[in-house]
Amino acid sequence: MTFPKGKLIAIMGLSGCGKTTLLRHIGGALTPTKGYVKVDGQIIHELDQAGLYAMRRKMGMLFQFGALFTDMSVYDNVAFQMREHTDLPEELIHDLVLMKLHAVGLRGTHNLMPSELSGGMARRVALARTVALDPMLIMYDEPFAGLDPISLTVVGDLIRRLNDALGATSVVVTHDVQESLKIVDYVYFMANGVIVEEGTPDEIRNSQKDWVRQFVHGEIEGPVPFHYPGGDYRQDLNLKVKS
Amino acid sequence: MAIVSALRGIGRRTVDTVWRIGLATRFFGLILFHSGNSFRRFHLIIKELFSTGVMSLIIIVVAGLFVGMVLGLQGYETLKRYGSESALGVMVALGLVRELGPVVAALLFASRAGSAMTAEIGLMKATEQVSAMEMMAVNPIARIVAPRFWAGVISMPLLAALFSAMGVFGGYFVGVVQIGVDEGSFWSQMQAAVDFKHDVMNGVLKSFVFGTVVTIIALFEGYDAPPTAEGVSGATTRTVVTSSLAILMLDFILTAMMFGGS
Numbered sequence: 176m177t178f179p180k181g182k183l184i185a186i187m188g189l190s191g192c193g194k195t196t197l198l199r200h201i202g203g204a205l206t207p208t209k210g211y212v213k214v215d216g217q218i219i220h221e222l223d224q225a226g227l228y229a230m231r232r233k234m235g236m237l238f239q240f241g242a243l244f245t246d247m248s249v250y251d252n253v254a255f256q257m258r259e260h261t262d263l264p265e266e267l268i269h270d271l272v273l274m275k276l277h278a279v280g281l282r283g284t285h286n287l288m289p290s291e292l293s294g295g296m297a298r299r300v301a302l303a304r305t306v307a308l309d310p311m312l313i314m315y316d317e318p319f320a321g322l323d324p325i326s327l328t329v330v331g332d333l334i335r336r337l338n339d340a341l342g343a344t345s346v347v348v349t350h351d352v353q354e355s356l357k358i359v360d361y362v363y364f365m366a367n368g369v370i371v372e373e374g375t376p377d378e379i380r381n382s383q384k385d386w387v388r389q390f391v392h393g394e395i396e397g398p399v400p401f402h403y404p405g406g407d408y409r410q411d412l413n414l415k416v417k418s
Numbered sequence: 419m420a421i422v423s424a425l426r427g428i429g430r431r432t433v434d435t436v437w438r439i440g441l442a443t444r445f446f447g448l449i450l451f452h453s454g455n456s457f458r459r460f461h462l463i464i465k466e467l468f469s470t471g472v473m474s475l476i477i478i479v480v481a482g483l484f485v486g487m488v489l490g491l492q493g494y495e496t497l498k499r500y501g502s503e504s505a506l507g508v509m510v511a512l513g514l515v516r517e518l519g520p521v522v523a524a525l526l527f528a529s530r531a532g533s534a535m536t537a538e539i540g541l542m543k544a545t546e547q548v549s550a551m552e553m554m555a556v557n558p559i560a561r562i563v564a565p566r567f568w569a570g571v572i573s574m575p576l577l578a579a580l581f582s583a584m585g586v587f588g589g590y591f592v593g594v595v596q597i598g599v600d601e602g603s604f605w606s607q608m609q610a611a612v613d614f615k616h617d618v619m620n621g622v623l624k625s626f627v628f629g630t631v632v633t634i635i636a637l638f639e640g641y642d643a644p645p646t647a648e649g650v651s652g653a654t655t656r657t658v659v660t661s662s663l664a665i666l667m668l669d670f671i672l673t674a675m676m677f678g679g680s
Binding site for chain 2: 202204227228229231232234235236238239240242243244245246255256259260
């Protein structure tokens, strides 16, 4: 897989096919048994702890349900990385935090605690926190999961606009075919840990591969079976076949 | 066959326990290694001192008062038989400062603050807050764990001292105010018999050791908890059970070392 600078790439596939594992490899949370991940010219698993942390400062990751720090206010959540990694004066941090929150439309929530936010708002605050230090690579783990249709469109639009505004590279791991195909530049489709299809959103929509067609159109019949493999049904029900 | 299976079970549990002790020791080492940041940014420790120390004040004050009152009642009944009611102050003070203060305060601390620490860190893991911190290039041991550890170590001796002080006041209330033991002998005998270095400082040392052990157990269990509701609940239970047993076991060892031959 290649993620060119400035592009928004989606990684799609069924649950358990290895999408989140791939993100964890990019972030250096896992070490590959084979192959490598290269970011900004550096092979991630060869970096020492200091090198990995330096690399992570150039990355941002939006977790599935936001992963906001529940003991901190919205303001402190967004200011967290600025306070941890920079020596910026508090006045400047204040302005930057409000600008980041304004970018996601939630400047008015800076005094609220995460428990006071709706799912969609929490995701947008987490997005503001993710881009707090203007990362060059932004990773999104299921950013659309559990959102209502309006929040879903808002978050999708924000992902696209932030990527373009920051000139960053974004990788979106998602199940949400329709929303993600609207915003991304390129799609990798994974099944059983390997890439089975790749292309632009139009190419994915028109793909004739069984896996992709079943997934994109949400069909019941296809290579992904409805039933989890099990033993003989009649035997499980203790039924005897009449001779 | 049943014996083999039982032996295998015992062996597995022993190996697991040794592993966990090893992991907890390594975890303790990591906390010490990453503690510099906590002291450079002392406000992080102060914030945790509030939730571990200040929030435990009510239970410590009330429990200390009642334990002291019971000591006053029981002590008076026993001492009266030997005509030594005037030694009530000594008995209450020594019992509290040497033993009950550090031990009962530590047991309460484990139940109140230790379980809260475990649940908080376990839930932070379950909701990916710890992973988020790692992805932000912030070491969770330095940012989350170390400040809580030092807050626990600092607050435990202070809570134990407060427990003992409230206990002495409870003993005074029952013995002097309610029963009528002579106030002068209550205080003067206490002052004469309680040695600051031998009694008070050894009690402080005990509470420091208990605070360290309880906080390490609580933090380790939280950090090591499986990120599920069942995992966090199991870890919280283990914190209280393991801490309580560790306190009582260590109390015997420390008491034998401090007062065994005297």
